[in-house]
Amino acid sequence: MNKSLKIKIFTRSANIELYTYSKKLTGNKFPKVRLCNTTADGYFYEMLSDLECDVAINIDEDAFLIDEDALMDLVNYVVENNYVNAGMPDGGMLQVRAFNPIITNPFFNVLNLKLIREKFSLGEIQNFDYAAHKDELIKKFPAELLAFKNNGFDYDNYEPFYPFFFWLAYNFKTLYLQGVEHNDGISTILYNHTGKPFLYHSWWSRVYNTDSYHHKRIQNLIHEAYALQGIPCKKSCVILLARKIEFAWQNFKIDWEHFWILGKGAWLYRHIKKSPMHYIRRIKELLFKKK
8 A cells, every 4th residue: 555645534423432432442553533513424525625634444433443454454455456435335234234235334434535536526426316327336236245145225315425425336446345243133243355353333322321231232342342452441530521521512502502593582581580500500410410
């Protein structure tokens, strides 16, 4: 691989605790960018706008690296063989996702931004006529992956990020990776192009702080990933405090949005009449509410 290529790791994140766990597993070779408050497809365009990056490694905050060397082998293979995208099909591979296999689910991708920029057009992506190109895209997809994994799929247009990946698959080469179900019955073990497992993806991160079953399952997966890398896994007080502060900030933004969008000023009038103790109690609730 060209050593002059600039590589960054990007993560779309809503949970500082999960992001901290995932980030530590990715080592220190490359700069890391945490993208917050982005749309389901908007963060890809943020990556493309970063001209200090040629190749993006996109890893969700609930995806945990278990083999850094296998990841780097994959990145090298993608670049050397002029692929623009590597990832797991969003259907036909696992029961947890039974949607369109032409799409690579964005819990993990290697994106060759340098090549993508040569043809990039936001207008073309937004106006991409999937129905008109559907048969051609199906023919380009490696059908043996669907034969190997007898799970459900549908050549649909299900998610808001689909047009971006349709456009990529139509204009460039996509490398489709295989995944298998972890023994917890939900998580995914992702393999690189040589068949080496290199990443765990837990799914259901949105209920990590509210559902005890998924919290425990994801924590077990995190501990397993750390053990495979030989890294001690400890939940620090700093992480817990950061989670509380971020949660409080998110609730503040929700209240502020309600004021501007729903309240039209009435919200402010009602709350000004309350005593200062109301706000003290509210801050304590946000900071110390158990999640």
